[in-house]
Amino acid sequence: MAEAKAVRRRPGRPRQEGPSPVYLERREEILARASEVFDVKGYDAGTLEDVAQAMGMRKAGLYHYVSSKSELLFLLFDRAWELGFQRMAGVEEIADPAERLAEVIRRHVSLIAERKSLFTVFLGRRPLFDEDGERAFLEKERRYVGIFARAVRDAAAAGLIPPVDPRLGAMALLGMTSWVYKWYDPATATAERIGDEFVRLVLGPRPAAG
Amino acid sequence: MAEAKAVRRRPGRPRQEGPSPVYLERREEILARASEVFDVKGYDAGTLEDVAQAMGMRKAGLYHYVSSKSELLFLLFDRAWELGFQRMAGVEEIADPAERLAEVIRRHVSLIAERKSLFTVFLGRRPLFDEDGERAFLEKERRYVGIFARAVRDAAAAGLIPPVDPRLGAMALLGMTSWVYKWYDPATATAERIGDEFVRLVLGPRPAAG
Numbered sequence: 001m002a003e004a005k006a007v008r009r010r011p012g013r014p015r016q017e018g019p020s021p022v023y024l025e026r027r028e029e030i031l032a033r034a035s036e037v038f039d040v041k042g043y044d045a046g047t048l049e050d051v052a053q054a055m056g057m058r059k060a061g062l063y064h065y066v067s068s069k070s071e072l073l074f075l076l077f078d079r080a081w082e083l084g085f086q087r088m089a090g091v092e093e094i095a096d097p098a099e100r101l102a103e104v105i106r107r108h109v110s111l112i113a114e115r116k117s118l119f120t121v122f123l124g125r126r127p128l129f130d131e132d133g134e135r136a137f138l139e140k141e142r143r144y145v146g147i148f149a150r151a152v153r154d155a156a157a158a159g160l161i162p163p164v165d166p167r168l169g170a171m172a173l174l175g176m177t178s179w180v181y182k183w184y185d186p187a188t189a190t191a192e193r194i195g196d197e198f199v200r201l202v203l204g205p206r207p208a209a210g
Numbered sequence: 211m212a213e214a215k216a217v218r219r220r221p222g223r224p225r226q227e228g229p230s231p232v233y234l235e236r237r238e239e240i241l242a243r244a245s246e247v248f249d250v251k252g253y254d255a256g257t258l259e260d261v262a263q264a265m266g267m268r269k270a271g272l273y274h275y276v277s278s279k280s281e282l283l284f285l286l287f288d289r290a291w292e293l294g295f296q297r298m299a300g301v302e303e304i305a306d307p308a309e310r311l312a313e314v315i316r317r318h319v320s321l322i323a324e325r326k327s328l329f330t331v332f333l334g335r336r337p338l339f340d341e342d343g344e345r346a347f348l349e350k351e352r353r354y355v356g357i358f359a360r361a362v363r364d365a366a367a368a369g370l371i372p373p374v375d376p377r378l379g380a381m382a383l384l385g386m387t388s389w390v391y392k393w394y395d396p397a398t399a400t401a402e403r404i405g406d407e408f409v410r411l412v413l414g415p416r417p418a419a420g
Contacts, residue, residue, distance in 0.1 A: 042335050044254035125252050125334050162414030168399060168407040175389025176382045183381055197378040201412070204372025 027065045030055060031079050034072055035117040043073060043121060073127050080115075080122040081140045087111045088147050097154040098203055101161070104151045105202065106195035108177040112184070113191035119181045145170050160203060173202070237275045240265060241289050244282055245327040253283060253331060283337050290325075290332040291350045297321045298357050307364040308413055311371070314361045315412065316405035318387040322394070323401035329391045355380050370413060383412070 019027075033054040038046045048069050052059040066072040087107045094100040112119045129137065148170035155161045156169070164172075176198060184191070229237075243264040247256045258279050262272040276282040297317045304310040322329045339347065358380035365371045366379070374382075386408060394401070 042252065042254050044252050120335075125330075159416055159418030162410045162416055164407050164411045164414070165399075168404060169411055171389070171393055172386045172408050172411055175392075176386040179381070179385025179389055182385075189375075189378060194378060197374050198382050200372045201374045201379055201382055204374070206369055206372055206416075208369030 023065075027075075030062065030065050030072075031076055032118070034076055035115075035121055038073075038076070038121045039117040043124075043127060048072065070127070070129075074129055074133055076118065077122060077126070077129075077137065080118055081137070081144070083111060083115060083118075084108075084144055085140075088144075092147060092150065097151070097158045098160050101151040101155045102199045102203060104148055105173060105177055105198050106192075108174070109180055109195040109198060110191045112178060112180045113186070113194070116181055116184055119178070123178055123181055145174065148173055155203070233275075237285075240272065240275050240282075241286055242328070244286055245325075245331055248283075248286070248331045249327040252334075253337060258282065280337070280339075284339055284343055286328065287332060287336070287339075287347065290328055291347070291354070293321060293325060293328075294318075294354055295350075298354075302357060302360065307361070307368045308370050311361040311365045312409040312413060314358055315383060315387055315408050316402075318384070319390055319405040319408060320401045322388060322390045323396070323404070326391055326394055329388070333388055333391055355384065358383055365413070 030051065034046075034051045037050045037054055040046075041050065048062055048066075049059055051072065052062045055062065066075065087110070088104070091100060091103050091107065094103055112123075128134070145167070149166040152161070152164065152169035152173065153166040156163045156166070161169075180191075180194060184194070189197075240261065244256075244261045247260045247264055250256075251260065258272055258276075259269055261282065262269045265272065276285065297320070298314070301310060301313050301317065304313055322333075338344065355377070359376040362371070362374065362379035362383065363376040366373045366376070371379075390401075390404060394404070399407075
């Protein structure tokens with residue numbers, strides 16, 4: 001549905017393949033403001049009116065970018081996945097299993113911390129999308145969990161972490177790192193420090209074992 | 211506010227110190243049904259009407275137990291804390307730091323898994339309570355995190371886990387174990403198995419370190 005909007009041409013503009021950079025930038029801003037609105041109010045209570053107000057726009061203007069609240073939520077969740085995969089780009093090419101697992105942990109923590117509002121909405125109670133939407137998101141979830149599971153599997157195979165079930169290990173680390181959205185406060189601990197401590201907890205040396 | 215209700219005497223009953231067992235049992239059932247309603251609908255959208263319906267009661271009957279939706283939510287959150295502390299009873303007396311940390315992890319996982327609906331509400335977006343309620347809950351949160359933090363500190367001091375900041379280590383483990391509410395499915399892995407794997411990940415031997 002986002003597609004249909006995106007290819008709409010503006011009068012007097014040259015034909016273009018996709019949406020204009022200005023359009024995309026504006027929509028990106030709408031997603032950021034919408035995250036904040038839904039973070040504060042919850043997505044049941046938050047309205048398109050609230051988002052328009054946060055943008056200093058009229059609701060009619062907002063409709064140029066999103067056709068409904070459910071489309072906005074879909075775009076928001078989609079954006080969260082997109083950011084996740086962007087953040088993990090190249091991580092699976094890291095050959096050293098310790099470095100790879102450490103990177104997966106650090107990158108996920110930094111993403112959650114940087115986009116706390118978005119991930120508070122994303123990681124909270126999820127709206128039910130239509131069949132295609134649900135299928136697409138489940139597929140993305142599987143892919144994202146897979147990045148963690150392979151990192152766990154390879155670190156365990158190399159004897160760097162205890163031999164755990166890769167999927168359960170992945171869920172353990174996803175929980176550890178995602179939960180940061182609940183308590184992150186850069187005044188207390190920066191995302192970098194949190195990432196380092198988490199990596200140490202999982203991969204660091206334990207004196208008594210030596 | 212729960213107190214005021216609780217001491218109300220029923221006609222023809224002998225004077226009693228607190229609420230009757232029947233009253234408490236019924237209220238407990240209301241909390242369980244309310245958890246399910248708010249789990250499915252979210253607590254913004256779920257109503258007292260829905261809870262009464264789930265109980266097979268009239269809304270008027272429900273008012274004998276809770277005076278408002280916000281009181282119901284308060285009781286629900288309070289119950290979650292109570293269950294948490296009950297589950298952790300005696301854990302701090304375990305002298306062996308490995309056993310203690312393992313128990314803290316296992317107990318928290320089993321609690322979340324057993325009361326998934328309640329903790330889906332509890333760990334989701336939290337309503338803002340009045341000043342006294344907020345203070346009480348923050349105090350409970352500190353106490354609960356403290357149980358994890360001391361277990362981490364003592365295990366690190368004994369060289370059983372890497373030397374990490376106790377609070378950040380506590381938040382890591384609370385995230386790992388709380389997140390279970392998002393994906394727990396006993397058909398895939400029982401709470402016991404999840405607890406065992408998490409304990410292994412945190413405390414288990416790593417072959418490469420030996």
